[in-house]
Amino acid sequence: MSGSLLFQSLVLGVLLGGLYALLAAGLTLYFGVMRVVMIAHSAFLILAAYLAWWFNERTGLDPLLSLVVTVPLFFLVGVGMQRLLITRLRPATLTMMSVLLTFAIALFIEGMIGFVWSGTQRRVQLPYSGSNIEFFGANIAVVKLVAFVLAAASLGALYVLLKKSRFGQALRATIQHREAAQLVGIRTDRVAALGFGLGLATAAVGGTALALDATIYPSLHWHWVGPLMAIIVVGGLGSIPGTAIAAMVLGIGQSLLQVELGTTWAQTLFYVALFATLMLRPQGFFGGRLAQRF
Amino acid sequence: MPNASDTERPPPSPTRTAAPGPRDVKGTRQALTVARAVKLVAFVAGAVLILSFPNMAPNPYILSAGVVVASYACTATAWNFMGGFTGYISLGHAAFFGLGAYATGLLIRDLSWPPFVAWLGAGAVVVLITIPVGIAALRVRGASFVIVSIAFVLILLLVSQAWKDFTGGSNGLVVPRPFPDLLRPEHHRVFFYLFVALLAVMLLVWWVIDRSRFGAGLKAVREDEDKAQALGVPTRDYKLVAYLVSALFTGLSGGMYALWFGDLDPIFQFSILLGAYMVLMALLGGVRHLYGPLLGALIVGGALEYFKLEYGDTQLHLVATAVLLGVVVLFTPNGIIPAATDLVKRFGPQDSSIREMTAAELLERNENEARRAADE
Amino acid sequence: MSDPDGLATEGLTKSFGGVRAVDGATVTFHQGRINALIGPNGSGKTTFFNCVTGMIRPDSGTVTYRGRDLTGRPPHRIARAGIGRSFQLCRVFPRMTVLENMLVAVRRTRLRELLVGARQAEDIAKARGLLVRVGIDHLENVEAGNLSYGQQKLLELAGVLMGDPETIMLDEPAGGVNPALIGRIGTLIRELNAEGRTFLVVEHNMDLVMSLSHHVVVFDRGRPIAEGPPAVVREDPRVLEAYLGV
Numbered sequence: 001m002s003g004s005l006l007f008q009s010l011v012l013g014v015l016l017g018g019l020y021a022l023l024a025a026g027l028t029l030y031f032g033v034m035r036v037v038m039i040a041h042s043a044f045l046i047l048a049a050y051l052a053w054w055f056n057e058r059t060g061l062d063p064l065l066s067l068v069v070t071v072p073l074f075f076l077v078g079v080g081m082q083r084l085l086i087t088r089l090r091p092a093t094l095t096m097m098s099v100l101l102t103f104a105i106a107l108f109i110e111g112m113i114g115f116v117w118s119g120t121q122r123r124v125q126l127p128y129s130g131s132n133i134e135f136f137g138a139n140i141a142v143v144k145l146v147a148f149v150l151a152a153a154s155l156g157a158l159y160v161l162l163k164k165s166r167f168g169q170a171l172r173a174t175i176q177h178r179e180a181a182q183l184v185g186i187r188t189d190r191v192a193a194l195g196f197g198l199g200l201a202t203a204a205v206g207g208t209a210l211a212l213d214a215t216i217y218p219s220l221h222w223h224w225v226g227p228l229m230a231i232i233v234v235g236g237l238g239s240i241p242g243t244a245i246a247a248m249v250l251g252i253g254q255s256l257l258q259v260e261l262g263t264t265w266a267q268t269l270f271y272v273a274l275f276a277t278l279m280l281r282p283q284g285f286f287g288g289r290l291a292q293r294f
Numbered sequence: 295m296p297n298a299s300d301t302e303r304p305p306p307s308p309t310r311t312a313a314p315g316p317r318d319v320k321g322t323r324q325a326l327t328v329a330r331a332v333k334l335v336a337f338v339a340g341a342v343l344i345l346s347f348p349n350m351a352p353n354p355y356i357l358s359a360g361v362v363v364a365s366y367a368c369t370a371t372a373w374n375f376m377g378g379f380t381g382y383i384s385l386g387h388a389a390f391f392g393l394g395a396y397a398t399g400l401l402i403r404d405l406s407w408p409p410f411v412a413w414l415g416a417g418a419v420v421v422l423i424t425i426p427v428g429i430a431a432l433r434v435r436g437a438s439f440v441i442v443s444i445a446f447v448l449i450l451l452l453v454s455q456a457w458k459d460f461t462g463g464s465n466g467l468v469v470p471r472p473f474p475d476l477l478r479p480e481h482h483r484v485f486f487y488l489f490v491a492l493l494a495v496m497l498l499v500w501w502v503i504d505r506s507r508f509g510a511g512l513k514a515v516r517e518d519e520d521k522a523q524a525l526g527v528p529t530r531d532y533k534l535v536a537y538l539v540s541a542l543f544t545g546l547s548g549g550m551y552a553l554w555f556g557d558l559d560p561i562f563q564f565s566i567l568l569g570a571y572m573v574l575m576a577l578l579g580g581v582r583h584l585y586g587p588l589l590g591a592l593i594v595g596g597a598l599e600y601f602k603l604e605y606g607d608t609q610l611h612l613v614a615t616a617v618l619l620g621v622v623v624l625f626t627p628n629g630i631i632p633a634a635t636d637l638v639k640r641f642g643p644q645d646s647s648i649r650e651m652t653a654a655e656l657l658e659r660n661e662n663e664a665r666r667a668a669d670e
Numbered sequence: 671m672s673d674p675d676g677l678a679t680e681g682l683t684k685s686f687g688g689v690r691a692v693d694g695a696t697v698t699f700h701q702g703r704i705n706a707l708i709g710p711n712g713s714g715k716t717t718f719f720n721c722v723t724g725m726i727r728p729d730s731g732t733v734t735y736r737g738r739d740l741t742g743r744p745p746h747r748i749a750r751a752g753i754g755r756s757f758q759l760c761r762v763f764p765r766m767t768v769l770e771n772m773l774v775a776v777r778r779t780r781l782r783e784l785l786v787g788a789r790q791a792e793d794i795a796k797a798r799g800l801l802v803r804v805g806i807d808h809l810e811n812v813e814a815g816n817l818s819y820g821q822q823k824l825l826e827l828a829g830v831l832m833g834d835p836e837t838i839m840l841d842e843p844a845g846g847v848n849p850a851l852i853g854r855i856g857t858l859i860r861e862l863n864a865e866g867r868t869f870l871v872v873e874h875n876m877d878l879v880m881s882l883s884h885h886v887v888v889f890d891r892g893r894p895i896a897e898g899p900p901a902v903v904r905e906d907p908r909v910l911e912a913y914l915g916v
Contacts, residue, residue: 037441095436095437096437099383100619101619101623104616104620104623107613108613110609111612111614112609112613119609225444233442264452268449268453271445275430275442278438278442505787506786507785507790508784510770510776510788513770514766518762520725522763523725524723525775525829526746527746530744
């Protein structure tokens with residue numbers, strides 16, 4: 001592998017890792033506030049991508065503008081999902097049953113996308129779709145860069161929100177110790193609902209970013225479920241910095257392997273990492289000691 | 295020396311003789327006999343209905359749909375060895391189905407093994423592959439286990455698509471028919487009975503485990519794993535054995551499917567959806583019951599095949615599956631068999647189920663019954 | 671004082687994210703006696719308990735029992751070495767009947783014995799005997815989840831006894847139960863001890879601890895700070911300091 005190619009893959013890996021990190025942050029939020037493993041996260045991701053494509057198709061405007069609608073919409077859907085569905089499950093079996101429930105939601109979304117927009121592959125055509133930027137000798141597609149900036153900005157906003165705001169404080173308290181948070185007067189159910197909404201909002205952002213650059217089809221979300229799940233296990237369930245690091249490492253790894261092995265085999269990296277984590281350190285590599293019990 | 299405490303049997307505790315439990319009392323025994331007779335009649339009727347299905351099927355399409363439903367019943371029951379006994383829900387059991395199917399096909403194609411020898415060999419292959427996977431997956435509980443199970447089927451899907459020389463990739467793998475002389479309807483008929491025979495073996499094994507000490511340990515894992523371990527149940531080994539049995543039977547179902555269908559495609563063999571069907575069928579029927587998954591398979595599989603015949607393949611079967619799964623998870627997570635039993639109990643001759651009886655009432659009843667038994 | 675036959679720990683340490691819940695605890699419990707483990711909230715008693723019973727793997731240190739090293743063994747191995755335990759907030763299998771709860775604790779390792787029916791007459795007889803002993807034999811066909819909390823505690827104890835442990839570790843046996851039942855549990859512990867079973871009891875109820883135990887170990891900040899007969903420990907200034915902060 002030549003040096004410039006290596007560098008190019010590295011840069012692409014960082015761009016991809018940014019998107020993974022944003023999406024994994026969403027998954028970590030759900031798990032943190034509710035101990036829910038949200039299988040439907042990537043289905044919502046693809047739904048957002050479809051909405052962006054459809055918005056572009058209908059209005060001819062830039063798909064990024066669809067964020068104005070999809071982010072609040074997904075936020076509300078997330079709050080509603082937590083309020084109306086997740087809280088109905090019995091606490092004793094919540095984690096297991098929530099996996100099934102969100103799995104059902106994923107199937108539902110996949111089916112509805114196929115029903116409404118058919119199974120045809122779709123792709124957004126943009127004036128800047130084909131353009132590249134030269135970056136220290138690496139050729140970077142503008143759309144990838146836009147996607148990364150979007151993901152990084154959202155992740156930054158999420159970070160600031162969690163670290164600085166009162167709500168963020170309540171949310172982190174809820175993640176760390178639900179009962180203790182209740183004792184100091186935090187309304188954990190409300191916090192959990194908002195956390196769910198935030199998590200789903202990351203899917204809206206991620207999906208729009210994805211739409212810029214990818215060919216989408218209804219069952220695409222399964223290609224995201226595996227890697228994302230691997231990332232949150234490797235990162236240690238419940239740890240946002242941990243998952244962000246895991247996302248970057250694995251994103252870069254995938255990008256580098258892709259050159260040598262092709263896309264399909266490169267994806268197996270995630271599963272290898274997943275199984276290696278379970279054998280060596282079931283609690284995850286970067287903090288988060290919840291994994292084993294859930 | 296894990297069994298040191300087993301060998302030295304302690305002296306029996308110096309206690310009074312145990313009071314007779316309600317099981318020993320005559321009235322309950324009669325009720326039990328009636329219940330047993332009803333069960334036997336239902337069993338015979340069910341068996342006759344299933345066995346006579348190929349003769350009643352009006353055309354080969356219906357017959358082949360019956361074979362598909364029978365294969366669903368096999369996979370759902372196989373899934374339940376893990377999901378039902380231990381409560382570990384695997385969404386990736388299609389992995390074992392696909393492995394069994396591909397191993398059967400490849401053993402026939404590349405090693406020219408006779409079809410049913412290859413089928414058994416495929417079972418062994420599935421078990422061998424499952425051992426390391428199970429050890430890794432069972433290091434974690436709950437949600438992480440589900441994640442691993444999904445990951446396993448996705449990884450196999452990737453590999454089987456990418457490794458074209460070996461699996462034929464998306465061009466498919468053609469499995470030679472085991473009975474080349476049979477006409478198509480006859481072929482379906484034979485395989486219907488083969489699937490039913492496989493199902494019968496599974497049900498028998500399930501029944502044996504269900505009433506065994508091993509089964510009691512597995513159910514304890516389902517209820518409270520830490521507690522079971524503290525009582526001395528080697529939970530990891532138990533779970534692994536249940537996982538292997540479950541994988542073996544799922545693999546055998548897949549191998550049987552390969553012999554019947556004759557054409558394998560990674561998309562359909564290593565399909566998330568197939569794994570979801572297994573979970574849905576087992577949950578819908580009731581995971582704690584011997585016939586739960588079978589019943590679920592009859593309902594869901596029947597519906598799936600009906601809609602496929604009527605409307606062809608649409609995206610709506612995904613939506614319907616999703617809605618049904620959601621409804622089951624939200625409203626009857628224990629399945630329809632317990633729900634139905636509760637209903638029968640409520641309207642039946644017996645006043646209330648034991649579940650709703652307070653300890654005091656039970657004590658009173660036991661005493662009354664004991665007195666009555668003593669009077670007779 | 672050291673008893674080679676008993677349960678002992680040496681430098682047992684376990685941290686959670688920088689907090690040393692158990693910090694180099696070296697303790698020897700007296701075999702054949704009722705040992706109590708007391709200490710203020712957060713002093714690491716339960717973590718210590720969980721390290722000994724294998725629920726938590728200690729970071730360092732050893733657990734020995736009857737001369738065998740049990741450090742880091744999985745819980746079922748420790749149970750099979752003859753150490754039974756109860757849980758802090760009593761745990762039973764809620765959707766199994768009382769009798770089924772008891773039968774889970776039957777230990778067999780041979781395949782034939784494992785596949786034989788779970789309701790063997792000898793096991794049932796033994797289970798019923800123990801249920802009579804703790805006084806809940808009339809409830810054997812009730813689902814354990816429907817028992818009162820006190821009854822669940824008794825069932826848990828009976829279940830532990832099913833495995834014939836020589837040493838029984840109880841985590842707050844009197845927690846959350848009414849005074850009459852506390853008396854009954856105390857009597858049971860004394861009787862079982864008289865039959866030769868060793869007890870290790872974590873307990874907050876000082877009246878029970880002082881009346882019941884032969885040997886008291888006081889924990890503070892993850893390690894023992896005092897031990898001895900109850901009358902002595904009660905007067906120990908270090909204990910008063912740990913409890914009252916004076």
